[in-house]
Amino acid sequence: MANSATILPPVTERSNILRWMRKNLFGSWYDSLFTILGAWIVYWAVGGFLKWVLNVAEWDVIIVNARLLFIGQYPIEQSGRLWVWLGFLVFLSGNSLAVWARSSRFAFVLLLLPAFLAFLFPFGDEPRKWLMILCLTGLAGWGIGRARPEVLKRSVIAGWVISLPIIVLLTYGLSESESSIVPVVRTNLWGGLLLTFLLTVVGIMFSFPLGVLLALGRRSELPIIRWFSIVYIEVVRGVPLITILFMAQLMLPLFLPTGWTVDRVIRAMVGITLFSAAYLAENVRGGLQAIPKGQFEAAEALGLNGAQTMYFIILPQALRLVIPILVGQFIAVFKDTSLVAIVGLLDLVGIAKTVLAQPEFLGLQREVYVFISLIFWVLSYGMSYLSQRLEERLGVGAQ
Amino acid sequence: MQRELPQRASIPFWRDERILKGLGQIAFVLLVLFVGALIFRNMQAGLARQGITLSYGFFDGVSGFDLAESIFPYDRNSTYREAFLAGLFNTISVAIVGIIFSTLLGVILGVSRLSANFIINRLASFYLELIRNLSLLVFLIFWYLGVFLKLPRVREAVIWPGDIILTNRGVGIPWGIPTASYPTFQLILIVGLILAVIVFLALRAYSKRTGRAPLTLLWSVLAFIVVGVLGWFILPEKPLTLDLPFVKGLNLSGGKILSPEFMALTSGLVLYTAAFIGEVVRAGIQSVSKGQVEAARALGLNGFQTLRLIVFPQALRVIIPPLTSQYLNLVKNSSLAIAVGYPDVFYVSNTIQNQTGRAVEMISLVMATYLSLSLVTSALMNWYNQRIKLVER
Numbered sequence: 023m024a025n026s027a028t029i030l031p032p033v034t035e036r037s038n039i040l041r042w043m044r045k046n047l048f049g050s051w052y053d054s055l056f057t058i059l060g061a062w063i064v065y066w067a068v069g070g071f072l073k074w075v076l077n078v079a080e081w082d083v084i085i086v087n088a089r090l091l092f093i094g095q096y097p098i099e100q101s102g103r104l105w106v107w108l109g110f111l112v113f114l115s116g117n118s119l120a121v122w123a124r125s126s127r128f129a130f131v132l133l134l135l136p137a138f139l140a141f142l143f144p145f146g147d148e149p150r151k152w153l154m155i156l157c158l159t160g161l162a163g164w165g166i167g168r169a170r171p172e173v174l175k176r177s178v179i180a181g182w183v184i185s186l187p188i189i190v191l192l193t194y195g196l197s198e199s200e201s202s203i204v205p206v207v208r209t210n211l212w213g214g215l216l217l218t219f220l221l222t223v224v225g226i227m228f229s230f231p232l233g234v235l236l237a238l239g240r241r242s243e244l245p246i247i248r249w250f251s252i253v254y255i256e257v258v259r260g261v262p263l264i265t266i267l268f269m270a271q272l273m274l275p276l277f278l279p280t281g282w283t284v285d286r287v288i289r290a291m292v293g294i295t296l297f298s299a300a301y302l303a304e305n306v307r308g309g310l311q312a313i314p315k316g317q318f319e320a321a322e323a324l325g326l327n328g329a330q331t332m333y334f335i336i337l338p339q340a341l342r343l344v345i346p347i348l349v350g351q352f353i354a355v356f357k358d359t360s361l362v363a364i365v366g367l368l369d370l371v372g373i374a375k376t377v378l379a380q381p382e383f384l385g386l387q388r389e390v391y392v393f394i395s396l397i398f399w400v401l402s403y404g405m406s407y408l409s410q411r412l413e414e415r416l417g418v419g420a421q
Numbered sequence: 422m423q424r425e426l427p428q429r430a431s432i433p434f435w436r437d438e439r440i441l442k443g444l445g446q447i448a449f450v451l452l453v454l455f456v457g458a459l460i461f462r463n464m465q466a467g468l469a470r471q472g473i474t475l476s477y478g479f480f481d482g483v484s485g486f487d488l489a490e491s492i493f494p495y496d497r498n499s500t501y502r503e504a505f506l507a508g509l510f511n512t513i514s515v516a517i518v519g520i521i522f523s524t525l526l527g528v529i530l531g532v533s534r535l536s537a538n539f540i541i542n543r544l545a546s547f548y549l550e551l552i553r554n555l556s557l558l559v560f561l562i563f564w565y566l567g568v569f570l571k572l573p574r575v576r577e578a579v580i581w582p583g584d585i586i587l588t589n590r591g592v593g594i595p596w597g598i599p600t601a602s603y604p605t606f607q608l609i610l611i612v613g614l615i616l617a618v619i620v621f622l623a624l625r626a627y628s629k630r631t632g633r634a635p636l637t638l639l640w641s642v643l644a645f646i647v648v649g650v651l652g653w654f655i656l657p658e659k660p661l662t663l664d665l666p667f668v669k670g671l672n673l674s675g676g677k678i679l680s681p682e683f684m685a686l687t688s689g690l691v692l693y694t695a696a697f698i699g700e701v702v703r704a705g706i707q708s709v710s711k712g713q714v715e716a717a718r719a720l721g722l723n724g725f726q727t728l729r730l731i732v733f734p735q736a737l738r739v740i741i742p743p744l745t746s747q748y749l750n751l752v753k754n755s756s757l758a759i760a761v762g763y764p765d766v767f768y769v770s771n772t773i774q775n776q777t778g779r780a781v782e783m784i785s786l787v788m789a790t791y792l793s794l795s796l797v798t799s800a801l802m803n804w805y806n807q808r809i810k811l812v813e814r
Contacts, residue, residue, distance in 0.1 A: 046539040053538050060540035246446040250453065260795040261788045262753040264767065269788070272780040276467040277460040357556040364558070364760055371559055387566035395559050402554035 074388075083383040084393050085144055090377055091393070094213015094368050103192045103204060104216065105152040110188060112136070112156050113163035114181045120167025121174055128411065133160040186227055193220065209287040213368035215397065217287070221359040221369065225294035226352050232295065233302025234341075238332065240303065241310055251303070258300035264361050267293040271365045290362045298355045305347045309340035349409040353402045360398070370394055464781065471778065477786075479777050480505075486772060488764040490680055501773050508769030509790065515687055515765060516752045516794075522691040523751060524744075527698025534703045545699065552696035558757055560693055565685035565761040572681075575671055584665045586673060592684050593666025596677035606652055606660035613648030617641040634730055682763035686755065694751045701747060705740035706732065737809055745802035749795050756791070766790055 047057045084091070093101060112133075119129035139145075140153035167174055193216070195206035212220065239251030258266070270293030274284060284292075313336055321331040341348075363372035374390050377383060383390075434440050468475065484504040487497050492514060495507040533545035552560075572589045573579055579587040586593040621641040628635055653660065666676030709732050717727040758765035767787055774783035 046537065049537065056536070056538050056541050060538070060544050063544060064540070244442055244446050246450055250449070257788075257792060260749075260792040262756040262767070262791055264756050264759070265784060265788050265791065268771070269784050272774075273464075273784060276464045276781065279463050280466060280470075353554075357554075360556040360558045361757075364757075371556070371562070374562075388563070388571070391559055391563040391567055395555050395563065398556045398559060399551070399554045403550070406554070 079389050079392075080386060081389060083377065083386045083389050087377045087380075087383075088145070090214060090373055091370065092214050093216045094373055095211045096207060096213065096216060097211065100195075100205070100207055102152075103195075105156070107185075107189045107192045109156055109159045110181075111185060112160040114178060114185060116160040116163025116165075117167040117174060117178045117181070120164045121171045121178055123412065130164070132408075133157065133164055136160070186223060189220070189223065209285050212287060214373045215370050217362075217367065217369040218356075218359050221287075221291060221294060221362060222352075222356045224291045225298055225355050225359065228291075228295040229298040229302055229355070232299035234306050234337070236299060236303035237306035237310060240307055255300045255303050258297060259304070263293075263297050263358055264364055266297045267361055267365050269293065270296075286365075286367065290365065290367055294355065294359060294362075297358075298351070301354070302348070302351055305344050305351055306340065308347065309342075309344035310336065312343050313340055346409065346413060349406065353405050356402060356405070357398060370397065468781070473778065475781060477782055479779060479782075482777075484773070484776075486776065488769065489682065489762070490764065501777070504769050504773060505766065505786070508764055508766035511763070511769075512752075512755055512758075512765040512767075512794075515683070515690070515755045515758070515763070518687050519690045519694065519751050519755065520748055522687070523694040523698055523747075526691060526695035527747075528702050530695055530699030531702025531706065534699060535706060549696045549699060552693055553700075555693075557689070557693050557754055558760055561685060561689040561757055561761055564689040565681065569681035569685045575668055575673065578668055578673075584676070586666050586668065586676075588668075588673060589681065591673055591678045591680045593673045593676045593678050595663055595665050597661030598664045600658055600660060600662055602656045602658045603660045606656060609652030609656075610645075610649055613645045613652070616648055617645040620644045636729075680763075682758070682761050685761045686758050686763045686765075689761075690751055690754060694747055694754075697747050697750070698744065701740055701743045702736075704743075705736040708739040709735045734809065738806075741802060741806045741809065745799055745806075748802065749798055752794050752798060753791060 048054045089098065093104060096104070116133055119132070123129045134157060136153040137157040140150045140157075145153070167178070192204065193207065193212070194209070195204045196202060197204070198206055236251050236255060239247045240255060242248050242251070267290060270289045271286065274289050274292065278284065317335055317339070318331060321335040326334065359369060360371045362369050363375075366372070368376065371394060374394060377390055378387060431437075465475075480502045481500050483497075484499055484501050485497050486504070488495055488504065488507055491507040491511060493503070493507040493510040495503055499507075530545050530548065533541045534549070536542045536545075569592075570589050572587050575588045575590055581587065584593075584595050618641070621637055624635050624637040624640055627633070628637065664676050666673055666678065668674075713731050713735065714727055717731040722730065755765055756767040759768045759771060762768070770783045770787045774780050777783075
């Protein structure tokens, strides 16, 4: 016992800020050099940017043109329709979050987002009112979902399935006559974030089945189908999206019989769909290749035919594996839709030119494009962050 | 109980899988042919109404438009073919400059992401997250309208150290002008190149014979540089004189003037692609297991040798395929030049098509061009990938 005093306890690594800095910032002389360099870059970039945002930039151009940037020239008196389908989507989101991510507090915060937005930014009274309604709708959806999750599972999925037709019908309108509740709004009036959103959603919705078919075709044992898929995928992946968009704009009208006309927005949607299908096909193929052969053999042993095997056994597993990659691809589609500005559509990027052409806002390119970048960034980052959170929760994508 | 003997007779053809598959494929081919023929007929009818027949004959006509810049000899009296080629050369030059700089920046970013230094590490990850959630088109337009056209006017030009002049009419950088002895110098450089190849082959043969690993590439590059420097000083007249840019009236003169369009396109593409390349490089380096490094150290290799002989060759194997697709993306993305007004092949083709109304011809030609550029790039990278691939028994 007398000896024990001489045995010192092991040195514990106590973490304090100095030790941490020593380890992570000033490990050696060149480390210190890099730290100083990095700190200088941070100071210079953040400082410069903040100074510009707070002092130099004139944000009036955004506030005045907010409507143009968000919905383009969509008639203001009809804009309630857009809020309605947005409300429907928020309701469904609330429902889905309650059904699949029951215990997530994060989901709840997410649903309060519209209210935060309404208070944070200087929207007009009308949008503020609608944002508050959105928030309430989302919470209502969440509440209903929490109350009866089992019953709602099917109806939520059904809701998502019919959401695209609802969005399109409400945006486009039902009847030509002016007196109806939802008169037609021509697509040349669609613009801003609304158009970007519609192009993205339609592009994703239609390219997904096409991509799955192409992926299956590429792995088919029928040589003609396989070669057709390979050639399609490789050609489309070998050319830039902008050439396909130009082809859709200029050549699609030529391909159709005399007298048929296709709307310019629909041409762009066709271009985006055809382009994105090739990339999706490659992603899905990755998932298909990861399915062990035993699955096919087991399905065959159970007496399923080829189509049944694919539909019930292989595809559900393969798609589940590639969900993270698919989300990445969807984000890419969202970012790529901005290219329709080059073929003259007034999406978020295209409308910027209109905004900047106003005589009182000449020379404010930085403000407008920084704002547009911010929208793209927030939505893309939000999508990838959300999908990561949900994947963790649902255990998707894990092998 | 009587049991029926299994029928040996052949299966009826409508249930024979092989025949069904064949028929299905024939039906598919017929469908594709039918749709193709329909499209082709509609197209011909449509073109006939416009009074156009498909042909590339118009390519020999005089273009009559100017290009803002071209490294290929071109003026408004040249033919459409030459205009197209001028655009193609511009695209290739943007692609080469872009690939070189984005690789350099990407490697720096990738290594920074792995750095133990907290600030450097965070800075690189922040940059990556920032860039890859942006739309490239908006990014390019921002660089053009928001940065390079917002530089001060020529009279108030900003001059950076190293005689780099920044104005809204372009960026002037020092450049060399060939003198009378330049052709001789070129010959000397060729000699240097041959010497470098000889050194390279000799060292490789030596390495094969002895099993040692000399710094093959370093020595051959060194040989080339030594010959070049010797040539530079031996010649009575310097082969290149330094030409500094300067402000002359309302314009820049001297040196090399890089237009705002070129600067916006290349800097946007480089900064954007570098973020993705950085991620590729990081994944590649991380893919080499720690045991490899420890084993190398146990064998007595020092830090640099470990990196050069163990980590780098293995990381390269993982890096090359995704790096190829990033290069391909860069080449394809260079078509966004049209948004900043840089006359690349797509921009020029669009102008030609607007002028002649030959949409079908020009779009197919541009698509074929990009497809061949993509194929050439991926063929080169595949060849390189084959060479560095793990040789298995």
